Amino acid sequence: MLAKYYRSFKHDLDQRGIIFSFSGYMSEGILYSLGDALRQKMALEDTDVGTVKKVFSVFVEQAQNIIRYSAEKVGDAARTAELSSGMVTIGTENNRFFIVCANTVLATDEPKLRDRLERLQKMDKDAIKAYYKEKLREAPEEQSKGATIGLIEIARRASEPIEFDFDRIDGDTFFFCMKVCI
Amino acid sequence: MDTLKIAATERSPEVEFNFKQGLLSLRGESYPEDASAVFGPIFEALEKFLATLDGREIRVDFDLTYFNSSSAKALMNMFQMLDRAGGAGARIAVSWFYSPDDDTMKEFGEDFSEDLEHVSFSLVAVETAS
Numbered sequence: 001m002l003a004k005y006y007r008s009f010k011h012d013l014d015q016r017g018i019i020f021s022f023s024g025y026m027s028e029g030i031l032y033s034l035g036d037a038l039r040q041k042m043a044l045e046d047t048d049v050g051t052v053k054k055v056f057s058v059f060v061e062q063a064q065n066i067i068r069y070s071a072e073k074v075g076d077a078a079r080t081a082e083l084s085s086g087m088v089t090i091g092t093e094n095n096r097f098f099i100v101c102a103n104t105v106l107a108t109d110e111p112k113l114r115d116r117l118e119r120l121q122k123m124d125k126d127a128i129k130a131y132y133k134e135k136l137r138e139a140p141e142e143q144s145k146g147a148t149i150g151l152i153e154i155a156r157r158a159s160e161p162i163e164f165d166f167d168r169i170d171g172d173t174f175f176f177c178m179k180v181c182i
Numbered sequence: 183m184d185t186l187k188i189a190a191t192e193r194s195p196e197v198e199f200n201f202k203q204g205l206l207s208l209r210g211e212s213y214p215e216d217a218s219a220v221f222g223p224i225f226e227a228l229e230k231f232l233a234t235l236d237g238r239e240i241r242v243d244f245d246l247t248y249f250n251s252s253s254a255k256a257l258m259n260m261f262q263m264l265d266r267a268g269g270a271g272a273r274i275a276v277s278w279f280y281s282p283d284d285d286t287m288k289e290f291g292e293d294f295s296e297d298l299e300h301v302s303f304s305l306v307a308v309e310t311a312s
Contacts, residue, residue, distance in 0.1 A: 028215050032192050049283045053248065057286075060213050060250050067215055133293055136258045153251040157286075 204240035268300025
């Protein structure tokens, strides 16, 4: 039963084209190791350098967004022993790479995040590049540890507009996910 | 000032600022979650050094293969510091190295150089062994 169960779980992931998927508490160490494995895997398959860089960059920004902004955390930020929970999934479909991240966000943060992503969805490549440059020159916003520019970086590397969605969990939180195709 | 030498880590670049010779370089990758922790000491040393320059000639090499968005902001800060020092009379030559097949790093070099008014900037394509 055990093998059957996990074989079907693995089969389901394979069917979706998933190269790897991480769910749980994300840390800088996990980010580094997963990123390293991702680059090795793509290099072994002779993926072109530009694509490897784009996938890696989107992966790093998404994982760091989870570390910074997931509403589901254990520990204490003041003692730098905090872990944030979320999910990162990387795979291929229709001969293209996709990267999905998901985490819990506070309902109070949802409108701002939605606005930022909707704004990026409407922009073409040149507008995204100009917006990136504008934000690069700006002093960091209060409360934001650089989220805006991280999202613009993701949009800049994507080959089509970012897809995202929110699913309400309860009065205080949403399940947020974002899909980026390279 | 003594040379500032910081070894690269898995997610931060190698720093070698030889103040005596006026040769400063940043090499490798930069994607720490907290960019200010990595770049804070670099900025502090650079600011002190730039204040001593007057009309001296210095060279700054950027040989980076990848950096995240918060490092990009820190690098922009660094370019602004260099440009200010150039405006105050220092002769600063910045080289931005990139691999010929790496459009992203080339584009970043172009982005950073756009605002520079008092610093000479060269984009240098270098074939790497890898």
